Amino acid sequence: MPxxxxxxxxxxxxxxxxxxxxxxxxxVPRINESGFMKIxxxxxxxxxxxxxxxTEGVSRSVSEVESLIMASFYIELRQRxxxxxxxxxxxxxxPIESLKPDVPDIEYGxxxxxxxxxxxxxxxxxxxxxxxxxxxxMKRFGVTIAGGWNVAVGATPYVIxxxxxxxxxxxxxxxxxxxxxxxxxxxxQLVSNYGxxxxxxxxxxxx
Amino acid sequence: MTVKFIQYWDVxxxxxxxxxxxxxxxxxxxxxETGYLRIxxxxxxxxxxxxxSIMEGVADxxxxxxNLLQLEDFKKLSHLLHFLITNYKSKLLVPTGPVEGIxxxxxxxxxxxxxxxxxDKYDDYMAFIINEHIPTMEELGVKMIGGWYVxxxxxxNMVVEGACPSIKTIMxxxxxxxxxxxxxxxxxxxxxxxxxxxxxxxxxS
Numbered sequence: 381m382p383x384x385x386x387x388x389x390x391x392x393x394x395x396x397x398x399x400x401x402x403x404x405x406x407x408v409p410r411i412n413e414s415g416f417m418k419i420x421x422x423x424x425x426x427x428x429x430x431x432x433x434x435t436e437g438v439s440r441s442v443s444e445v446e447s448l449i450m451a452s453f454y455i456e457l458r459q460r461x462x463x464x465x466x467x468x469x470x471x472x473x474x475p476i477e478s479l480k481p482d483v484p485d486i487e488y489g490x491x492x493x494x495x496x497x498x499x500x501x502x503x504x505x506x507x508x509x510x511x512x513x514x515x516x517x518m519k520r521f522g523v524t525i526a527g528g529w530n531v532a533v534g535a536t537p538y539v540i541x542x543x544x545x546x547x548x549x550x551x552x553x554x555x556x557x558x559x560x561x562x563x564x565x566x567x568x569q570l571v572s573n574y575g576x577x578x579x580x581x582x583x584x585x586x587x
Numbered sequence: 588m589t590v591k592f593i594q595y596w597d598v599x600x601x602x603x604x605x606x607x608x609x610x611x612x613x614x615x616x617x618x619x620e621t622g623y624l625r626i627x628x629x630x631x632x633x634x635x636x637x638x639x640s641i642m643e644g645v646a647d648x649x650x651x652x653x654n655l656l657q658l659e660d661f662k663k664l665s666h667l668l669h670f671l672i673t674n675y676k677s678k679l680l681v682p683t684g685p686v687e688g689i690x691x692x693x694x695x696x697x698x699x700x701x702x703x704x705x706x707d708k709y710d711d712y713m714a715f716i717i718n719e720h721i722p723t724m725e726e727l728g729v730k731m732i733g734g735w736y737v738x739x740x741x742x743x744n745m746v747v748e749g750a751c752p753s754i755k756t757i758m759x760x761x762x763x764x765x766x767x768x769x770x771x772x773x774x775x776x777x778x779x780x781x782x783x784x785x786x787x788x789x790x791x792s
Contacts, residue, residue: 390774390780391771391774393771393772393774393775394775396771424767424770425781425782426761426762426766426782427634427635427698427757427761427782427783427784428634428635428636428781428782428783429635429636429781430779430780430781432770432774432780490762492634502600548758548759548761548762549755549758551758552754552755552757552758553754553755555633555634555754555784555786556633556696556754556786561631561633561786561788564631564639565598565603565639568597568598568639569600569601570600572597572674573637574597574637574639575632575635575636575637576632576633576634576635577634577635578634578761578784580761580762580767583767
């Protein structure tokens with residue numbers, strides 16, 4: 381099953397053009413060439429909490445991510461990146477077993493991601509709700525389920541439900557639909573630290 | 588000077604019906620009857636961080652909010668509310684300019700930004716808000732209805748409120764290149780940037 385290495389940062393304003401050149405000209409190509417991981421998308425957080433810039437890398441296994449992050453070329457790449465950005469954070473995401481992730485070669489569309497912790501006492505009820513109610517209902521609003529992930533390494537909340545839409549309008553219509561609001565209220569009965577993000581392509585990789 | 592008293596919470600599991608009944612029949616009317624604060628909005632966070640429910644109140648002065656908080660009737664209402672909710676927090680917002688605080692009369696959706704201003708860039712920030720941010724957001728269809736400083740309560744310290752009649756307008760705005768450039772510029776003057784899209788709960792209607 382694929383795993384994801386998500387990197388978050390804010391770009392130092394005075395280095396925006398240096399960042400753009402470095403990110404697209406060196407950082408992404410050299411990581412992709414390594415064969416350990418492919419960066420499939422880069423996003424701006426259009427609504428939700430920062431950091432504002434998100435890159436999404438996909439590997440075949442956790443051990444490949446480990447090989448990448450221990451490689452000297454990657455350490456050097458990251459050091460150079462850190463001169464251009466701030467608030468750098470990472471998360472390693474592993475897929476929830478019951479849900480096969482939909483990972484394209486290059487990302488497309490827009491993302492709507494919900495993140496939360498499952499209430500320990502409601503764990504099995506949550507699994508049932510997720511499988512039979514939450515994800516099927518989300519699909520009815522026109523979004524596709526891109527994956528369900530656990531944060532193996534990095535800051536919680538530790539569950540991320542990732543959905544994708546071809547148009548932002550689809551996400552907007554969902555958010556104002558009373559049925560979506562009811563569905564979210566049901567979810568909130570089983571989870572804590574709930575939040576969500578709308579991601580739009582940053583234009584560096586996917587558009 | 589209009590100020591805002593904003594309350595945030597999540598409703599406890601299995602208590603939604605009781606909560607709705609209490610808020611509609613007791614909590615909102617009880618607060619409004621005091622004359623110190625008027626509840627003008629009840630929102631769900633459709634996109635952004637929780638808590639998921641937001642209650643928006645406006646008062647004519649900070650003193651009025653303090654008077655409310657000291658009232659026995661309010662303390663009782665607040666005590667009862669806490670049986671039904673969790674993750675409660677509140678903020679007292681005072682205007683910073685340059686946007687005059689407005690409460691839209693018609694049904695609307697909110698698109699709010701929050702952040703801490705880098706104070707060594709405060710003058711640049713204010714000029715940016717007046718000359719670029721407000722005009723651009725309004726051209727994108729999002730009317731700016733308030734710029735607030737969090738006088739009491741958890742940060743970030745600045746809240747800038749936008750409103751528009753349809754959520755599609757917000758989606759069109761956040762997907763546009765102009766909005767992207769605007770935020771990129773804003774990020775050079777602020778830290779801890781985040782945003783929320785708020786949808787009316789219907790509890791006030």
